[in-house]
Amino acid sequence: MTKSLGVLVLIAVMFAVVSSSDMYAQAKKAPKPIKGQVVSFNDVVFGGKGNITKDQAKELAEKGNPIVFKSGKTIYFVYNEDGSFAGKKLASYANNETVGIVGKTKKVNGINIIIASIIESM
Amino acid sequence: MLNKIKFFALIGFALAIVLNSCDTNSTNPTDNEKQPKPQPISNLQATSIDNNTIKLMYDLSPSETNALFQDYQLVVTPGTYAPVVITKGNNLVQLTNLDEGTIYTISIVARYTNDSVSTPVSIEWSPATRFELNNNDALIRVYESASDLGSGLRLFSPAPDNAPRTYTVANGANWDLGLYTKDSKLVFGSATKIDYKYPTMPAPTQMLDEVFNTNSLNELFDSNAMNAGARDSKYAETTFDLTSPTYTNNLVFYVRKYEPGNTRYNYAKVLVKKNPNGAGYLQGSSPNRYIEMQISYQKTPDVPFAKVGSNNNSK
Numbered sequence: 001m002t003k004s005l006g007v008l009v010l011i012a013v014m015f016a017v018v019s020s021s022d023m024y025a026q027a028k029k030a031p032k033p034i035k036g037q038v039v040s041f042n043d044v045v046f047g048g049k050g051n052i053t054k055d056q057a058k059e060l061a062e063k064g065n066p067i068v069f070k071s072g073k074t075i076y077f078v079y080n081e082d083g084s085f086a087g088k089k090l091a092s093y094a095n096n097e098t099v100g101i102v103g104k105t106k107k108v109n110g111i112n113i114i115i116a117s118i119i120e121s122m
Numbered sequence: 123m124l125n126k127i128k129f130f131a132l133i134g135f136a137l138a139i140v141l142n143s144c145d146t147n148s149t150n151p152t153d154n155e156k157q158p159k160p161q162p163i164s165n166l167q168a169t170s171i172d173n174n175t176i177k178l179m180y181d182l183s184p185s186e187t188n189a190l191f192q193d194y195q196l197v198v199t200p201g202t203y204a205p206v207v208i209t210k211g212n213n214l215v216q217l218t219n220l221d222e223g224t225i226y227t228i229s230i231v232a233r234y235t236n237d238s239v240s241t242p243v244s245i246e247w248s249p250a251t252r253f254e255l256n257n258n259d260a261l262i263r264v265y266e267s268a269s270d271l272g273s274g275l276r277l278f279s280p281a282p283d284n285a286p287r288t289y290t291v292a293n294g295a296n297w298d299l300g301l302y303t304k305d306s307k308l309v310f311g312s313a314t315k316i317d318y319k320y321p322t323m324p325a326p327t328q329m330l331d332e333v334f335n336t337n338s339l340n341e342l343f344d345s346n347a348m349n350a351g352a353r354d355s356k357y358a359e360t361t362f363d364l365t366s367p368t369y370t371n372n373l374v375f376y377v378r379k380y381e382p383g384n385t386r387y388n389y390a391k392v393l394v395k396k397n398p399n400g401a402g403y404l405q406g407s408s409p410n411r412y413i414e415m416q417i418s419y420q421k422t423p424d425v426p427f428a429k430v431g432s433n434n435n436s437k
Contacts, residue, residue, distance in 0.1 A: 031410065033270050054282065092259040095282055100271055102410055118410055120271045121258055122290050 033100030034114065035122060036071030038093050044068075044075060057091035067091045069101060069114065076105070076112045078119070086116055096121035160185035160232035162240040163194065163213075167343035170250040170418055170427055173222040178215045179343050183232040183240060186210055190234040197229045197242075220249045223422030245345065250389075250420040250427055252339065257283035261414055264288055266303040267318075268409040274300040274313055274324075277377065277390050278419050286417050294320030298327040298379055299392065301413055302361075308404065310375075310394065310413065311361025328357040328387075330376035337372060339393050339418050348376050348389050348426035364394070364403045364413075372396050373403075378426075386423035393417070 038057060039050025042065050050070060052060065061067050067087040069076040078086040078101065093099045103116040166180040178196075185191050194208040196215060201224075208215055208230070220226060225248045232240040256262045257279055265271040265288075272288035274297030279287035289296045297313035297320075309316065313324040330353060336342045346353070357378060364373075373394045378387040393416040397405045404411040420427060 033410075095257065102271075118271070118406075119258075119260070120263070120265075121256075121288060122270075122272060122292075 031102045031117075033102045033118070033120070033122070034069075034071050034076075034105070035098055035100050036069050036076075037097070038090050038099055039068060039070045039075075041066040041068045041075070044070070052094050054092060054095040057094035058088070061088045061091040067094070069099070074112055076101075076114045078103075078114050078116050081115060081117055086119070089119065093119060093121060098122040157236055157238045158188070158190060158234060159238045160188065160191060160234050160240040162232055162243045163230055164243065165345070166230065166243050166245045167345045168228070168245055168247040168427075169340060169343045170248070170420075171216065171252065171340060173249055173251040173421075174220050175216060175218045176220060176226075176247050176249050177340065177343075178217070178228065178230075178245070180213055180230065180243070182211065182213050185232060185234075185240070188234070190236055192233045192235045195231050195233055195239070199227050199229075200224070201226070222249050222251060222420070223425055224248060225425060248420065248422070248425050248427055250391075250418045253278075253286050253417040253419060255285065257285040257287045262286050262288070262417065263412040263414050264299075264301045266301065266404065266409065266411045268303065269411070271410060271412075273302070273318070274298075275415070277327075277379070277392070277417060278381075278388070278421070286415075286419075291318045291320060294318060294324055295322035297324040299377065303404070303411070308364040308402070309361045310364050310403075312359040314359050315361045325379065325382070326359050327377060327379040329360050329362075331356045331358065331360065332376070333362060333369065334374040334376075335369065335371040336374055336393075339374065339391060339416055342374050342391065344427070348378070348391075349387075350426075369403075370396075381423070384423050387426070388423050389420045389426045391418040391427075 040052045040057070040060055044050040057067050067090045069078050069090060078090050080086045080089065100120050100122045101114055101116045102118040103114045106113045161184050163180040163183050166178065168176050168178050170176050191210060193210055196206040196208055198217060206215070225246050227244055227246050229242040229244040231242045253262065264273050264275050267273055272290040274289045274294060276287045276289060276296045277298045279285060294313065299311065300313040300316040300318065302309040302316045312327045312329060314326055334342055375392045377390045377392055381388050394403055395414045397403055403413050405414060406412050
């Protein structure tokens with residue numbers, strides 16, 4: 001009786017492990033890039049479209065102005081996986097019509113954030 | 123009788139002058155032949171480091187063991203480059219301040235302390251631009267077929283990019299090379315030979331049928347032009363299976379294409395990096411795995427790094 005109970009517990013534990021592995025796999029599965037453009041946050045705030053060239057974006061980023069990512073009507077602040085702000089990195093992509101970012105999205109105090117694992121022109 | 127004596131005396135005098143002058147003229151060549159002369163270097167090869175630097179490698183002169191051996195002297199033409207003295211035992215030389223697209227003749231002689239020099243050994247070469255980053259100042263990557271990111275590469279995208287650039291299938295017209303990973307394949311090659319449904323077909327890009335296993339582009343020395351001799355007929359639009367077990371190191375492919383509007387080839391060497399964290403060439407996580415590349419690109423058409431000599435070999 002004790003033996004069969006033990007076997008049942010073991011099966012239950014194995015099932016739980018396999019189920020959680022599946023869930024984990026699903027959570028990581030198929031990260032699709034978010035598509036959008038690199039824009040100047042200041043320009044967007046003051047009613048512009050935010051369009052900038054790579055050189056302009058790099059200059060703005062050097063001066064501390066935020067370079068952000070616009071996908072549809074949503075503005076994202078992009079961060080590197082190490083937690084640093086990715087504005088300077090993003091500036092290098094400003095010449096591309098479409099940029100794809102693979103990463104995790106978050107909303108912090110109403111601000112949209114992407115923690116980017118890959119940034120690539122498309 | 124007196125006339126005869128005078129005649130023979132005159133002949134004798136003339137002969138004496140001729141013989142004397144012959145002696146004088148033959149003294150130098152005889153001396154030169156007696157001078158020991160160093161043997162030349164051999165197997166002179168070159169590689170392009172960047173758009174103004176090339177590196178040379180050669181086998182040292184066997185005469186280095188001779189007590190008379192002094193050094194090597196290298197001469198670069200055209201231009202106003204001072205001769206370079208290379209110390210004994212040194213078989214690697216880097217030349218800078220060169221211009222991309224100019225085909226330089228580089229000659230090296232071995233020298234003895236008695237002023238005699240070896241037969242010169244020469245090579246013709248031109249530096250080429252090295253790209254380790256793409257138009258976004260990021261590493262040059264193309265992604266697996268399942269990824270929404272680009273699987274195609276343009277070797278050199280003109281201004282404002284002025285660098286290699288990755289494109290998706292939607293921009294397939296811009297592809298030179300591509301990556302295909304469907305059905306567990308790992309195929310890399312001419313975009314025209316890869317099975318994607320391009321909205322507009324890309325232009326032809328040819329690859330040499332030979333793959334070079336090497337650590338880096340800096341170590342891929344060659345004594346021949348990229349199109350030298352039989353090589354020229356071995357370029358074709360083609361693909362390579364990167365799962366081949368014979369590929370164990372970083373790989374270099376020789377590539378050429380007509381840039382838009384041109385009818386002469388631009389040449390490039392494309393290095394595909396081996397995965398530093400495992401086997402094979404794919405890196406990263408599915409479905410955004412990628413291969414990473416470096417590119418040596420000659421911006422001037424019809425300059426296959428080394429120049430083909432009249433004998434179809436690099437000089």
